[in-house]
Amino acid sequence: MFLELIAVIFAGMAGGGLMAIIIRFSGSRLPKWLTPVAAGGAMIAATVSSEYSWFSRTTVTLPEGFVVVETVETSAIYRPWTHVVPLTERFVALDTASVQSNPSHPDLRLAQVYFYGRWSPLNRLNVAADCGKGLRAALTDGISFDDAGSIEGANWVSARDNDPLLDAICEAR
Known part of the structure; x- marks a missing residue:
């Protein structure tokens, strides 16, 4: 659970950082409020991905038999x-x-x-x-x-x- 929390935080930082770079390279034509929106979207995407992949990750590690x-x-x-x-x-x-x-x-x-x-x-x-x-x-x-x-x-x-x-x-x- 703790590692998933860390992964979600890093996903938010990566999403926000990527949007900040995109805004900078666009010559500041995009609104700056897109940075926290991208961070939040990345965090939600990481959470959903983690929830849906739990079953397949767990069944792969089941012992033989x-x-x-x-x-x-x-x-x-x-x-x-x-x-x-x-x-x-x-x-x-x-x-x-x-x-x-x-x-x-x-x-x-x-x-x-x-x-x-x-x-x-x-x-x-x-x-x-x-x-x-x-x-x-x-x-x-x-x-x-x-x-x-x-x-x-x-x-x-x-x-x-x-x-x-x-x-x-x-x-x-």
């Missing part, structure tokens, strides 16, 4: 450009290397899911998926496994049809 399962796009009234092209602020990634299954319960899978957010810390959640029944559950405190490998104490929820997370977990391995 991570698959983006779902994205969350938003629009905001204070960012009018997001009504034209929505902004990806969050996404969910599955670590396909973490997917585990039990031979005695072939439809049951365990996996690690990561939640990325633009201005939020990375969160990890262990998830159980029952591929045969279309159910999934977050593995939190109070969950246990019996001797046969069944999960006890899980709060199973029905996944919607074509649930991207459930589909990705069931297709892995």
